[in-house]
Amino acid sequence: xxxxxxxxxxxxxxxxxxxxxxxxxxxxxxxxxxxxxxxxxxxxxxxxxxx
Amino acid sequence: xxxxxxxxxxxxxxxxxxxxxxxxxxxxxxxxxxxxxxxxxxxxxxxxxxxxxxxxxxxxxxxxxxxxxxxxxxxxxxxxxxxxxxxxxxxxxxxxxxxxxxxxxxxxxxxxxxxxxxxxxxxxxxxxxxxxxxxxxxxxxxxxxxxxxxxxxxxxxxxxxxxxxxxxxxxxxxxxxxxxxxxxxxxxxxxxxxxxxxxxxxxxxxxxxxxxxxxxxxxxxxxxxxxxxxxxxxxxxxxxxxxxxxxxxxxxxxxxxxxxxxxxxxxxxxxxxxxxxxxxxxxxxxxxxxxxxxxxxxxxxxxxxxxxxxxxxxxxxxxxxxxxxxxxxxxxxxxxxxxxxxxxxxxxxxxxxxxxxxxxxxxxxxxxxxxxxxxxxxx
Numbered sequence: 001x002x003x004x005x006x007x008x009x010x011x012x013x014x015x016x017x018x019x020x021x022x023x024x025x026x027x028x029x030x031x032x033x034x035x036x037x038x039x040x041x042x043x044x045x046x047x048x049x050x051x
Numbered sequence: 052x053x054x055x056x057x058x059x060x061x062x063x064x065x066x067x068x069x070x071x072x073x074x075x076x077x078x079x080x081x082x083x084x085x086x087x088x089x090x091x092x093x094x095x096x097x098x099x100x101x102x103x104x105x106x107x108x109x110x111x112x113x114x115x116x117x118x119x120x121x122x123x124x125x126x127x128x129x130x131x132x133x134x135x136x137x138x139x140x141x142x143x144x145x146x147x148x149x150x151x152x153x154x155x156x157x158x159x160x161x162x163x164x165x166x167x168x169x170x171x172x173x174x175x176x177x178x179x180x181x182x183x184x185x186x187x188x189x190x191x192x193x194x195x196x197x198x199x200x201x202x203x204x205x206x207x208x209x210x211x212x213x214x215x216x217x218x219x220x221x222x223x224x225x226x227x228x229x230x231x232x233x234x235x236x237x238x239x240x241x242x243x244x245x246x247x248x249x250x251x252x253x254x255x256x257x258x259x260x261x262x263x264x265x266x267x268x269x270x271x272x273x274x275x276x277x278x279x280x281x282x283x284x285x286x287x288x289x290x291x292x293x294x295x296x297x298x299x300x301x302x303x304x305x306x307x308x309x310x311x312x313x314x315x316x317x318x319x320x321x322x323x324x325x326x327x328x329x330x331x332x333x334x335x336x337x338x339x340x341x342x343x344x345x346x347x348x349x350x351x352x353x354x355x356x357x358x359x360x361x362x363x364x365x366x367x368x369x370x371x372x373x374x375x376x377x378x379x380x381x382x383x384x385x386x387x388x389x390x391x392x393x394x395x396x397x398x399x400x401x402x403x404x405x406x407x408x409x410x411x412x413x414x415x416x417x418x419x420x421x422x423x424x425x426x427x428x429x430x
Contacts, residue, residue: 001425002178005399010187010423011170017419022163022412028265029156037255 060405073325080328081105081320082106084217093224097197097316101217104320115321122321125314130205130212135315136198137283143198143410144287145300147378149262151404152411153254157358158370158401162408164354165374166416168193168347172339179335182427184208187420189336192219193343194413195226196376201319202280203417207424213322214333218340226344227387233348234372234388242359243392245367247401256292263289270415276425277418284414324372348372351405367403373402376413382406 001009084102085195088095108116115122129135152158173190179376181189188208191200192215200219204212222229235243263285271278290300322328357372369389382402389398 001183003183005181006427007174007177007186009427010190010420012174013176013423014170014416014419015167015198017273017423018166018412018416019160019163021270021415021419022159022408024273025266025269025411026156026159028269029153029159029262032258032261032265033153033156033254036255038253038255 066111071111071325073139073329074109074111076108077109077325077328079321080323081109084221084320087221087224094220096312097220098224100212100316101220101320101323104317105323106320107317108301108321108324111415116324122318126318126321129311129314130201130318131209131429133202133279135311135318136202136205137279138307138311139198139315140280140414141287141303142311143378144263144284144289145291145303146411147284147288147291147407148255148403149288149407150259151400152407153258153262153377155401155404158404159408161351161354161358161371161374161405162190162412163374163412163415164371165347165351165376165405165409166412167350168343168345169413169420170417171346172343175342176335176339179337179339181332182208184424187213187424188215188345189339191215191417191420192222192336192340193347194376194417195219195223195344195347195381195419196410196413197223199280199376199413199417201315203421206421207430210327210334211336211394213245213319213324213328214336215340216319218337222340222344223377225379226375226377227384229341229344230348230372230381230384231388233345234369234384237349237352238356238368238390242356242368243389244396245359245364246393246396247365247370247398248369249326249397249400259292260289263292266411270418274415274418276420276421276430277414280414281411281418284410344375346374351409352376367396367398370398370402370405373405373409374412375406378406378410379403381409 081102084098087093087100114120169190173186173383176186176189184207188204188211191203197219201216204215267285270281286301290296315379351371351374352368358366359368369385373385377382385402386399389396
C-alpha cells in the first residue's frame with residue numbers, strides 16, 4: 001500500500017473512528033445514568049475503599 | 052611482574068580509552084534530563100530514571116544492554132513484551148476519577164478531538180519519509196500519553212522507542228508552556244471569559260461501578276487491539292470505584308506504579324545509546340512530537356468552539372485544550388487560562404472531565420490505529 005493511501009486511511013478512519021466510538025460511549029453513559037439515577041440521600045457514590 | 056602491573060593498570064583506564072564523543076554527548080543529554088527532573092521539577096518520577104539510564108548505558112564496556120545485561124533484561128522483559136505500560140495503566144485507572152466526565156458525558160467528545168493531532172502528525176511523518184509503521188509510532192506521541200506511546204512504539208518501531216518516549220514525556224511535562232499560546236491564538240477574549248455553570252447533577256455509585264466494565268466491553272468490541280490498554284486502565288478504575296478491594300487498590304495506586312515507573316524509566320533511558328539515538332531521525336521525531344501536541348491542542352480548542360456555538364455559549368472553548376491525556380496538567384492549564392480572563396470562572400471540574408475523556412480518547416485512538424493496521428495486514 002502506498003504512503004498516500006495509508007496516510008488517508010489512517011487519518012480518516014482513525015479520526016472518524018475515534019470520534020464515533022466516543023460518541024457511542026456518551027450515549028451509553030447517558031443511558032447508564034438514566035438506568036441508575038441518584039437516589040435521594042445518596043452521596044456522590046465515590047467508591048473509595050479503606051485499604 | 053612490572054608488565055603485569057602495567058597491564059592491570061591499563062585495564063583500569065580502558066573505559067576512558069573506549070569512550071567516544073557520541074557517548075559523551077548522550078551522557079550530557081542524560082544529565083540534561085536529570086537537571087530538568089531534579090532542578091526544574093519536570094516529570095521527575097520519569098526523567099530521573101530515564102536520565103540516569105541514559106548516562107549508564109553510554110558508559111563504555113559496561114555491557115548493560117548486551118545480551119544478559121541488567122538493563123537488557125528489564126527492557127526485554129518489560130518493554131518489548133509491553134508489560135510495563137499495561138501495568139502503569141492499572142495505576143492510572145486506580146487514580147482517575149471519571150466523576151466529572153460522567154456528570155457531563157458530552158465532554159467526552161473533546162477527548163476525541165484532542166487526539167486528532169495523532170493522525171495529522173502521522174500523515175506529516177509519512178511525508179517526511181518515515182516508514183508507515185514508524186509514522187504510526189511518531190504520531191502516537193500526540194496521544195500525550197507516555198505508556199500508550201511506549202506500547203505502540205515497542206510493538207511497531209522499537210528502533211524509535213528512545214526518541215518517542217523522551218518526546219512523549221518531555222512534552223507532556225511542557226504542556227503548561229506549550230498550550231496557552233495556542234489556546235489564546237484560537238479563541239477570542241469573549242470566549243475565554245465564558246463562565247461555565249457548575250454541574251449540580253451527581254452520579255450514583257452503580258453508575259461509577261458499571262462505567263469501567265461498560266467502557267471495556269464497548270471499546271474492546273470496536274477496537275480489540277486496544278484491549279490490553281483499555282482493559283488495564285478500566286480494571287484499575289473498577290478497583291477504585293467498587294470499594295471492595297482496598298488492598299489491591301493500595302497496590303495499584305502506589306507499589307505497582309512506583310516499581311514499574313522506575314523500571315520503565317531506566318529501560319527507556321537504556322534505549323538512548325549513542326549509536327541509536329544520535330541520528331537525524333531523532334531530531335525529526337522530537338520536532339514532530341512538538342507539532343503533534345500543538346495540533347492536539349488546536350483541534351481540542353476548535354472543537355470546544357464548535358460546542359460553544361452549538362450550546363449557545365454554555366461551553367468555554369478553553370476546556371477543549373484539556374481533551375488530551377496529560378492528566379491533570381492540561382485541566383489545570385485550562386483553569387489557569389480561564390481565570391486570567393474572568394476571575395469568577397472555575398473551569399477546573401469541566402476541564403477535568405475533558406482531561407479524563409482525553410485519557411479514554413488516547414487509548415481509544417491507539418486501539419483504533421492498531422486495529423486499522425491489523426485490518427490493512429500490517430499489524
